[in-house]
Amino acid sequence: MAQHILNAVALGSVYLVFALGMALAWSTIGILNFAHGATFMFSAFTAHVVTQHVALPMPAVVLVAVAAGALIATLTQVLAFGPIMRRATDHRSAELRILIGGIGVAAIPLAIAERVTASAPFGFRGSTYQAQVFEIAGLRMTTTVLVIVVAGIGIGVGVWRWLATSRQGLALRAIGVDSETASLMGVDRSTLALGTMATAGALAGLAGALLTFQLGAIAPASGDQLLIKAFAIVVLGGLGSMGGVIVGAFVLAGAETFVLAMNQGTWVDAVSFGLIFAVLLLRPQGLFGRKEVRRT
Amino acid sequence: MRVPHRWRRLRRATACALVAVAAVSMSGCDAAQGGIATEEGIPKEIKLLGVRDQTGPVAYAGIGGARGGKLAIAEINRSGFLGDGVKLTIKEIDTAGSIETASAEMAQATADRTVHAIMGPTQGQQAATVAPMVERAQVPTIFTQAGSDGVVINDYTFRATAPMASYYNLATEYLADKGLGDVSVLYNATYPTFAEIGEGSFPKQADRHGLDIVSSTPVQSTTQDFTTPVRSIAGEDPDAVVMLLTEPQSVTALTQLRQAGYDGQVMGTSVQGGGNLKEAGKHGEGVIYPTDFSPALTGEKARDFVAAFQQRFGRKPDVYAAEGYDGMWWLARAIKASGSASREGIKRGLQQVAKEGFDGVMGELTFEGNDMRVPGVLVRWNGTSEELVSGGAS
Numbered sequence: 046m047a048q049h050i051l052n053a054v055a056l057g058s059v060y061l062v063f064a065l066g067m068a069l070a071w072s073t074i075g076i077l078n079f080a081h082g083a084t085f086m087f088s089a090f091t092a093h094v095v096t097q098h099v100a101l102p103m104p105a106v107v108l109v110a111v112a113a114g115a116l117i118a119t120l121t122q123v124l125a126f127g128p129i130m131r132r133a134t135d136h137r138s139a140e141l142r143i144l145i146g147g148i149g150v151a152a153i154p155l156a157i158a159e160r161v162t163a164s165a166p167f168g169f170r171g172s173t174y175q176a177q178v179f180e181i182a183g184l185r186m187t188t189t190v191l192v193i194v195v196a197g198i199g200i201g202v203g204v205w206r207w208l209a210t211s212r213q214g215l216a217l218r219a220i221g222v223d224s225e226t227a228s229l230m231g232v233d234r235s236t237l238a239l240g241t242m243a244t245a246g247a248l249a250g251l252a253g254a255l256l257t258f259q260l261g262a263i264a265p266a267s268g269d270q271l272l273i274k275a276f277a278i279v280v281l282g283g284l285g286s287m288g289g290v291i292v293g294a295f296v297l298a299g300a301e302t303f304v305l306a307m308n309q310g311t312w313v314d315a316v317s318f319g320l321i322f323a324v325l326l327l328r329p330q331g332l333f334g335r336k337e338v339r340r341t
Numbered sequence: 342m343r344v345p346h347r348w349r350r351l352r353r354a355t356a357c358a359l360v361a362v363a364a365v366s367m368s369g370c371d372a373a374q375g376g377i378a379t380e381e382g383i384p385k386e387i388k389l390l391g392v393r394d395q396t397g398p399v400a401y402a403g404i405g406g407a408r409g410g411k412l413a414i415a416e417i418n419r420s421g422f423l424g425d426g427v428k429l430t431i432k433e434i435d436t437a438g439s440i441e442t443a444s445a446e447m448a449q450a451t452a453d454r455t456v457h458a459i460m461g462p463t464q465g466q467q468a469a470t471v472a473p474m475v476e477r478a479q480v481p482t483i484f485t486q487a488g489s490d491g492v493v494i495n496d497y498t499f500r501a502t503a504p505m506a507s508y509y510n511l512a513t514e515y516l517a518d519k520g521l522g523d524v525s526v527l528y529n530a531t532y533p534t535f536a537e538i539g540e541g542s543f544p545k546q547a548d549r550h551g552l553d554i555v556s557s558t559p560v561q562s563t564t565q566d567f568t569t570p571v572r573s574i575a576g577e578d579p580d581a582v583v584m585l586l587t588e589p590q591s592v593t594a595l596t597q598l599r600q601a602g603y604d605g606q607v608m609g610t611s612v613q614g615g616g617n618l619k620e621a622g623k624h625g626e627g628v629i630y631p632t633d634f635s636p637a638l639t640g641e642k643a644r645d646f647v648a649a650f651q652q653r654f655g656r657k658p659d660v661y662a663a664e665g666y667d668g669m670w671w672l673a674r675a676i677k678a679s680g681s682a683s684r685e686g687i688k689r690g691l692q693q694v695a696k697e698g699f700d701g702v703m704g705e706l707t708f709e710g711n712d713m714r715v716p717g718v719l720v721r722w723n724g725t726s727e728e729l730v731s732g733g734a735s
Contacts, residue, residue, distance in 0.1 A: 164401055
């Protein structure tokens, strides 16, 4: 049982790092970035290409992926989402166009990675890092799992507290509630939007590197599967609540692990998403979302 | 200004007529250059179309098939196999992993009267969608991969890939021979080929050979992390694990299985071919799997094919390339056998060659109806390449 809980925590930590970036951009600057999965994948792919030429240790590989993720997300904001938001007549049409724009942006890195790899799995074989297996109190884990859990929970709680207590966090939350009023109060929306997207992209890159280390390899399409899960996590936790994202990630991972532990692997998606559906029937705003549709 | 209704109708009708005339004249131009594919005899140019994934999730299968086919065409043309100056030509169209694109491209391809035959989609769902279309248009179509039911369903559909289940007995026999009696099965239950082996053919074969299936663990195509199921399997400590998973899933499951402390035999599938286990590093070493082709085959045809492929593409061929190559030679033999490159002639020829069978790079090829069967070969991944374990011309 304890081993299953540990497995769920490890899986939840990966989901959390991935979903945090998406939730951050969605709940503050109002960008539901459907290119987040492609950013995740292409960051890992960039690190894969680099490790094919240079043998790097794990921290360096992670750094490459984080930098690539931040760069991709910044470019996405500057070249796609920024112009869309400037030209949109109202917030609702901007959201819809960003959603479609994100799908379009996602197609580019996906096509490049598929072309280069012929859709075969890729990993960090060139890295000098080798996962070590150890046991603590009868629980078997790898050094990769340890890094993922520490990074996931640490970053999750860090982002949550930063958003709740810092001045920049307050400014971001103000944009989430009413961007026009926030601007009148002196909040520089464009700069904060760029910074938020870069942070979200860096988190996607971090998730890409950590998950690739954990799984051994991912495929170009792996980001799409995570995107659906992240979407479910944010909705389950409640849009605008970073604490909700943390809980949502571990609830989803816990449900999946439980179904797999019961040897009912074909029911994983049905049970996990059914559970989310049931929660939303009882609490349409999600576990920690506010009743009124407002971003924190 | 509002246009009267009848004028709008007339305009629309005129536009439709112009489009139709343009389409007919364009098709006429093509015909003049390449010959009408319904005429009997062998023209100087026999036009083929490859409608398969060159991008998308299973691009590796389409790219491999196309490369194998191109190599075969080069050999057929160079050797004058179909007569002096007779050339096979092929144009590849990318279905990009989409059923809708495959369907639209096949509709265009079958409507083109200059196309003699088609090398069809490699993805099962795409192939099953276009198979009825092929019969309606009466264009002989050879599929590679596309292991689903509903693909080889009429006189015009042919498949140059043997179902994995038809040679998976090599794996079962190996496990029985080595006394690896307790077996756990980890399989992707939402992938038809693996579900069929995991739930159907392997349990039957295991029963026949006295193997005991300790556990059978289904997962989905969306499963990315295998920590939980492999921990359970490692706890059972079976003599062998039969792993029926897709490429990225295999790398992950294998890595996590070894990290969970399992050091027994892992039996995979041909999906592990083509170097897909490289990413698993040392965890992939020693995995054995049955496949329809391996560059490790020592028969003369296979060796020549590997050398020619390596020279042309700078890498060893995978199973997809071998299937594309043998599929193209099946087509060439069919044209020669029937003495006609017309669509009907090719269909007749493919059926005739299927009745007789022939030697290909995958070994002695036989057929069940329009569906290929291969002897199969069992190989071991040593960390860098495949080694022959049994079967094949070893």
